[in-house]
Amino acid sequence: MTNPALATLLQQPSGRLDLLPYAALLDLSFERVNGELQLVMPFDETLIGSPGRLHGGAISGLLELAGLLTVIATQPPGEALPRVRPVTVTVDFMREGAAQEMRAAASITKLGRRVVNVHAQAWQGNRYKPAAAAHINFVLDWPEQTPAP
Amino acid sequence: MSASFAEQVSQFMGPFVGRVPHNKKLGLRFIASGDRWVELQLPYAPHLLVDPDHGIWASGPIITLMDTCVGMASMLARGAFEPHATLDLRTDYVRSPKPQATVTARGECYRMTRQIAFVRGLAHDGDPNDPIAHVAGTFMFAASKLAGGWQ
Numbered sequence: 194m195t196n197p198a199l200a201t202l203l204q205q206p207s208g209r210l211d212l213l214p215y216a217a218l219l220d221l222s223f224e225r226v227n228g229e230l231q232l233v234m235p236f237d238e239t240l241i242g243s244p245g246r247l248h249g250g251a252i253s254g255l256l257e258l259a260g261l262l263t264v265i266a267t268q269p270p271g272e273a274l275p276r277v278r279p280v281t282v283t284v285d286f287m288r289e290g291a292a293q294e295m296r297a298a299a300s301i302t303k304l305g306r307r308v309v310n311v312h313a314q315a316w317q318g319n320r321y322k323p324a325a326a327a328h329i330n331f332v333l334d335w336p337e338q339t340p341a342p
Numbered sequence: 343m344s345a346s347f348a349e350q351v352s353q354f355m356g357p358f359v360g361r362v363p364h365n366k367k368l369g370l371r372f373i374a375s376g377d378r379w380v381e382l383q384l385p386y387a388p389h390l391l392v393d394p395d396h397g398i399w400a401s402g403p404i405i406t407l408m409d410t411c412v413g414m415a416s417m418l419a420r421g422a423f424e425p426h427a428t429l430d431l432r433t434d435y436v437r438s439p440k441p442q443a444t445v446t447a448r449g450e451c452y453r454m455t456r457q458i459a460f461v462r463g464l465a466h467d468g469d470p471n472d473p474i475a476h477v478a479g480t481f482m483f484a485a486s487k488l489a490g491g492w493q
Contacts, residue, residue: 214392
């Protein structure tokens with residue numbers, strides 16, 4: 194399972210996310226900024242959807258990974274880690290994604306043992322001017338030896 | 343909309359899908375289209391996974407596939423290559439694709455208004471009656487306000 198390795202990695206102040214092949218495809222890295230886990234997607238021509246604009250799918254992928262990694266980073270250390278999978282993802286696109294770096298971060302609305310509700314935001318330049326936001330419901334699949342209450 | 347536009351689109355779309363840089367990167371391809379629907383495919387590739395140990399797909403590539411698919415369907419329903427932007431898109435992941443499956447998506451525009459296209463779509467890995475994902479979303483057409491576009 195890649196989750197324990199990821200959980201360890203996410204304790205670092207920054208790093209690359211090449212453990213996840215799709216994150217490697219997006220060239221993602223992460224940084225802790227004032228305690229917040231931020232994902233960084235540098236601009237690349239292969240992210241383009243329509244001329245001069247990032248593909249909405251790449252932006253959605255970034256938002257989901259920000260949510261997923263925030264959930265993994267929030268699991269208590271030393272415990273068996275669940276598999277985290279998105280069940281519903283709703284993305285709102287507020288501004289077009291320009292041909293420049295995009296960042297994303299997520300906050301957990303409710304951390305349950307079976308379901309985690311997450312809000313993720315992506316922006317370019319100004320942290321408080323979101324380009325896109327996602328509401329994601331993750332379901333946690335626990336290893337069988339740890340029965341869910 | 344005129345039949346000639348649908349024909350024009352079906353001829354144009356194959357190369358169009360391949361020309362969009364991010365689609366090209368993922369390996370997306372055009373299969374078929376009708377008056378207001380489009381079918382696309384995304385064959386398995388290792389870089390589409392989020393968990394290589396368990397062969398689990400990332401969901402980002404599925405959204406890219408569905409977003410592209412329903413976006414094209416809305417263009418077909420519009421009957422013109424007008425610039426448009428995704429307003430929102432909801433994806434329900436019904437189940438994971440089978441390992442190394444080719445994912446097929448079919449999207450349609452079920453309602454077009456002056457400014458908004460309402461779309462929906464399903465993705466499956468072989469059997470359309472056993473879907474892996476469902477999407478519902480809206481696109482905004484506002485030619486004067488949106489820069490760019492392929493045409």
